[in-house]
Amino acid sequence: MSATRSPRAGGGLVAALACLVLLSACSRDETAAPAAARPVQVVTITPSTFREALVLSGDIQARTDVDLAFRIDGRVVERPVAVGDRVSPGQLVARLDSANEEKAMKAAKAAVVAARADVTTTRSAFERQQALMSEGFTTRPLYERALRAKEAAQAHLDEAEAQLDAAADRLRFTELRADSGGVVTARGVEIGEVVRPGRMVVRIARDDGRDAVFDAPPQALRSGGGDSVIRLSLAADPGVSAKGRVREIAPEADPVTRTFRVRVGIEDPPEPMRLGATVKGAFDVMSSVVVAIPPAALTASRAGPAVWVVDPATSTVSLRPVDVQHFDTHGVIVSQGLDPGDVVVAAGAQALHPGQQVRAIGMTKAASAEPAPRQTLAREAGREPNG
CATH class of the missing domain: 2.40.420.20 (conserved putative lor/sdh protein from methanococcus maripaludis s2 fold)
Incomplete structure (x- = not known):
């Protein structure tokens, strides 16, 4: 009896061999060398530290503006200065009608003359009573009456002299004079007007320095305050430049623009940087x-x-x-x-x-943390920013 091979048994052998081949391939993949880095x-x-040059636009203003006003009321009869005129210390800028003050001055002088005469009379009477009292030829009540009369006359003289000084002051107050040199930038009255005390007659920009004024965003306030040097240049002529330092920073932001008013004191301002000129300032902004x-x-x-x-x-x-x-x-x-x-x-x-x-x-070389300057328009001369 001859042996025969079953077809099913042959198929199983083939499948087993295929599995062995696949397992061998997987083993070779697992032991393969890792990919190169x-x-x-x-x-x-x-x-x-991040440093940024922030360029703002502002204008030139006087460091100190003074409003000159009369101390008394009256009618303006003279105003010899106009806007743009230069004034010197002590120069007359306005005058009031002084007729009433001159009359008061004459009356005060007359009162002083009368009081002095009264003092002379009462002093002589007291000296006589004093001499008689020492010799026993007068009474104590007469002596004391002469003393009180002398003291009252002296008091009246002191009062009259004080009124004379007040009348002289009022007469002097009818003239308004500049207390320092500068330029007239505004006027508040015209000839013929009746003014009250304290009303601005003229405004003078003093010659004690100039400021570059900017409306700066909050990040510009990190520039280091007064120790940092601000580079300034004239907008119409960039060749005209100067240096300045932050002199004053507004304590609160503008409610509309949310910017802060910054005043930069200009060191040795050149002549072309006149009042009202548009100027640009470069602020070095330092971040965290x-x-x-x-x-x-x-x-x-x-x-x-x-x-x-x-x-x-x-x-x-x-x-x-x-x-x-x-x-x-x-x-x-x-x-x-x-x-x-x-x-x-x-x-x-x-x-x-x-x-x-x-x-x-x-x-690779690290990148720089100081980007190129960028310009931000803060305020044109004579025009507030619109945010």
């Missing part, structure tokens, strides 16, 4: 500590901007979100997300994936 350029993060990375290092994730950070222990990369504060052609300023000493992929980050091994082939 991807070469990239890296940069080490170092903190820096930030880091700068090359533009090629920035990529994107689902959460927003991100960078590839290299783990020094394993040479693998991971994607980390960052907060970008400022974009510039020279670099990207990052405010949050990176720590000093972090190694960031600066070039070759296009085809990376989390956990991939990399090999540093060079260090």
Whole structure:
């Protein structure tokens, strides 16, 4: 009896051999050498302070403006100065009708003459009573009456002299004179008007210095205050320049524009920087500590901007979100997300994936944290900003 092979048994053998072949292939794949690390350029993060040149527009104003006014009321009969005129200390700028004050002055002088005569008479009477009292030829009541009369006459004389001084002051107050040199920038009365005390007659910009006045945004106030030098230039002629220092900052912002009034004292202002001229000022704005990375290092994730950070222990990369504060052609300023000493992929980050091994082939120079100056129009001369 001859042996025969079953077809089913042959098929099982073939399947077993196929399984062995597949298992052998998988084993070879598992023992294959890992992929080579991807070469990239890296940069080490170092903190820096972000510096920005903020250019504002303002105008030239006098450091001190003085409103001259009369101390008494009266009718203006003379005003020899006009807007734009230069005045010197003590120069007459306005005069009131002084007829009433001159009459009061004459009456006060007459009262002083009469009081002095009364003092002379009572003093002589007292001296006689004093001599008689020493010899015993008068009584004590007569002596005391003469003494009281002398003292009353002296008091009346003192009062009359005080009234004379007040009348002289009122007569002097009818003339309004400049207390310092400067330029007349405004007038408040005309000849023939009746003015009350304290009303502005003329406004004088004193010659004690000039200020460049700006309406600055809040970030400009981080420039260091009076220790920082502000670079000033004339808008109509940039070749005319000067230096200044912040002299005064408004304590609160304007309710409409949300800017702060900043007065910059000009050191040795050139003649072309006249009152009212438009001027530009460059403020160095310093921010908090930030880091700068090359533009090629920035990529994107689902959460927003991100960078590839290299783990020094394993040479693998991971994607980390960052907060970008400022974009510039020279670099990207990052405010949050990176720590000093972090190694960031600066070039070759296009085809990376989390956990991939990399090999540093060079260090890229860190980007600058000082972008190019940008201009911000704060206030044109004679026109407030509209926000």
